[in-house]
Structure formats: structure tokens, C-alpha cells
Amino acid sequence: MKKDLGVVSAVFPMPVLMIGTYDKNKNVNVMNAAWGQICDDDKIMIFIGEGKKTWNNIVKSKAFTVSLADAKHITEADYFGIVSGNKINDKFTHTGLTAIPSEHVNAPIIDEFPVCMECELIEIVKLKYTNGIVGKIVNVKADENVLDEKDIIDPKKLNVALFDTFKLGYYTIGEEIAKAFDVGTKLLKDK
Amino acid sequence: MKKDLGVVSAVFPMPVLMIGTYDKNKNVNVMNAAWGQICDDDKIMIFIGEGKKTWNNIVKSKAFTVSLADAKHITEADYFGIVSGNKINDKFTHTGLTAIPSEHVNAPIIDEFPVCMECELIEIVKLKYTNGIVGKIVNVKADENVLDEKDIIDPKKLNVALFDTFKLGYYTIGEEIAKAFDVGTKLLKDK
Numbered sequence: 001m002k003k004d005l006g007v008v009s010a011v012f013p014m015p016v017l018m019i020g021t022y023d024k025n026k027n028v029n030v031m032n033a034a035w036g037q038i039c040d041d042d043k044i045m046i047f048i049g050e051g052k053k054t055w056n057n058i059v060k061s062k063a064f065t066v067s068l069a070d071a072k073h074i075t076e077a078d079y080f081g082i083v084s085g086n087k088i089n090d091k092f093t094h095t096g097l098t099a100i101p102s103e104h105v106n107a108p109i110i111d112e113f114p115v116c117m118e119c120e121l122i123e124i125v126k127l128k129y130t131n132g133i134v135g136k137i138v139n140v141k142a143d144e145n146v147l148d149e150k151d152i153i154d155p156k157k158l159n160v161a162l163f164d165t166f167k168l169g170y171y172t173i174g175e176e177i178a179k180a181f182d183v184g185t186k187l188l189k190d191k
Numbered sequence: 192m193k194k195d196l197g198v199v200s201a202v203f204p205m206p207v208l209m210i211g212t213y214d215k216n217k218n219v220n221v222m223n224a225a226w227g228q229i230c231d232d233d234k235i236m237i238f239i240g241e242g243k244k245t246w247n248n249i250v251k252s253k254a255f256t257v258s259l260a261d262a263k264h265i266t267e268a269d270y271f272g273i274v275s276g277n278k279i280n281d282k283f284t285h286t287g288l289t290a291i292p293s294e295h296v297n298a299p300i301i302d303e304f305p306v307c308m309e310c311e312l313i314e315i316v317k318l319k320y321t322n323g324i325v326g327k328i329v330n331v332k333a334d335e336n337v338l339d340e341k342d343i344i345d346p347k348k349l350n351v352a353l354f355d356t357f358k359l360g361y362y363t364i365g366e367e368i369a370k371a372f373d374v375g376t377k378l379l380k381d382k
Binding site for chain 2: 001002003004005006007008009010011012013014015017034035036037038039040041042043044045047066068071074075076077078079080081082083094095109111115116117122123125127128129130132134137138139140141142143144147148151152153154155158160161162163164165166167168169170171172173174175176177178179180181182183184185186187188
């Protein structure tokens, strides 16, 4: 039996995205954002509030990075979602994490997170009821120990966190259950 | 050590979204989409190709549903991503799954999937390099057995699939590692 729950933002799982930016003085800011997704093969769209430190930084610097938070650094990742960079100046440095300048875009890479997309701002999108930022992914940097023998990121080595928007928890990923674009072909064969 | 991988669409995990629509004759179509995300408290944006059956159906019917695929129906979910509704007319009926008309929007609910967002089309967004569809979530329907005692969806009962875009696999979720908006407060106390 299904039950009506009213309006719930029921996308699950959500990623735990760490948006890294510079302000005009090259001070690092990192924000925790769940509302972001790939919108094209080489592009990502993020939905963050206009006026947030991250929004203002991206508008000025024309760039941002998006790292995946791993379980090991979930305390720092969550802190980046609790504290406002507009209110606390040393938000990033307080964590003790390490920022390295991207060689490709005007934004910082947080070294402790295993995977980082380096993005150029290509569009600020005014939607009817909200706004979004589109970045072009110009490079991805990943820790060697999360790569397989072909230099493809291996989820089994990644240990990233995922966000549960229903009861506000962070989870790891579990077991692989099937191969995509593969298990469904069983149904094709029946045709 | 970090390694440059070039351009990779490195959002992980991605959801396994089942987009349900009617064509003009009320035939059901379901598409598997990973590129979708909440863009506002009560809105979802999906990035699907213009000209796809789902795109055309939404433009005409002004509505769609978004269900979360669970591990139990991963074969059907994957099939919905392999087969084109423009090419195979009985794409949905071939799976043997059950479609029920939504009471709130002009779109079908697939009964076997545990959670379903019922969405009204509110905006077709032309981006510089791609396009997207924004839906307003008017109701969520969920199986009673995935709810906790307060009628909140419980990820531990949900058994949904997540999509690995790197090596094209589907995974379950694993253990809860922390509470969001909570574990990070440890760092606040140090300040």
C-alpha cells in the first residue's frame, strides 16, 4: 500500500558535494551542497542560494571546484554545510584541511577529498522560481589509490559519503548489485 | 598523490530515477535518468535529451512522475535505460510492471517502485549548451513499509539502487556513518 506524504524532495541518494571557491583575496571557501548534478557530458549544474559566499565567489572568480566528500572527512564536510562563509571568515582554515590552487581554473582543490572536478563558470541560469550555476568540467583530479588499473575511478575504493535527505544522515555505499546497460538486456532477450 | 583524468562527469553517487509519462493516447512510458536533482524545496530539474519520448510526452502532458528504482526491480530499471520509447512501442507493458494513474498529475505511478514524486511541468529551461525540465513536486507517494513511525521515508528500509557513472554499476546503500547538520558541530565547539 502506498501512502501520500505531501511535498517531499525525494531524490535519493544525493551526493555530498564540496564546492571550493576563492574570494577576491584568494581566501578559500568550501560549501557543502547536495543539490547539484551533471547536466551534460562535461557540465555540472549546482543549485545554491544567491547571495551565499560561494555564489558571490563564483560570480567574481568565474570558477569553482566540486569535490566528493569521503567518509573519513565527513566531520569537515558536514561543518562546511553548517557554517556560513559570509559569517565566519576563517571557515576553511579552521578545519585544518589543505587547499591547493587548481592548475586549470581559478579555484582551490581540497587535497584531502579523493576526487575533484575543476570547473569554469559558463552560465548563471535564472529559473522561474530559483537559480542555478553551470560549470564546464575542464579536468578531474583523483587520488591514485581510488583508481583501477585503467585509471578509472573505482567506487569500491572510493569510500565516499552519500546524503540522505529524508532523515538527514550520511551513508557509505554498499554492495554492487548489477551492471548498468547490461542487466536490463535480459528483458530484451525475452522479446 | 592526485592524477589528472581529463573530463569526467564525476558526480557520485547518482540516483536511479524512473521518469514516468503518458503519451497523447495515455500509453505509459518510463525512462531511466541519472541526471536529475532537486533544484528547490519543492522542485526537481531533470536533464534528458530533447526529442526523447519522455521529453515529448512531458511537453504535451505537462506532467511526469519520478520514482526511485529499488534493488528488487533493477532489471526493469536498467531496461528502461537501454530501450527507446520512440523505437519500441510496448516498452513499458513488456516489463509486466503496474502503472496506476496519479490522482494529482497527468502521469502514471509505477506501483512496484517504493517512492514516487508526482510532478507538474513548470518550466522548460533552455541552457546555453543543453536543456532541462523543471517539475513542481505536488505530492509524494511511498510504500508504507519504507516509512518510519512518523511517516518519514527510512533509507534503511528503502533498498534503492544508486548509479555508479564511473564503471557503470548499480549499488545498494551501506551503513550510516554520521548524522547531517550534526557531526560537523564538533568543529564548532573547538572554535
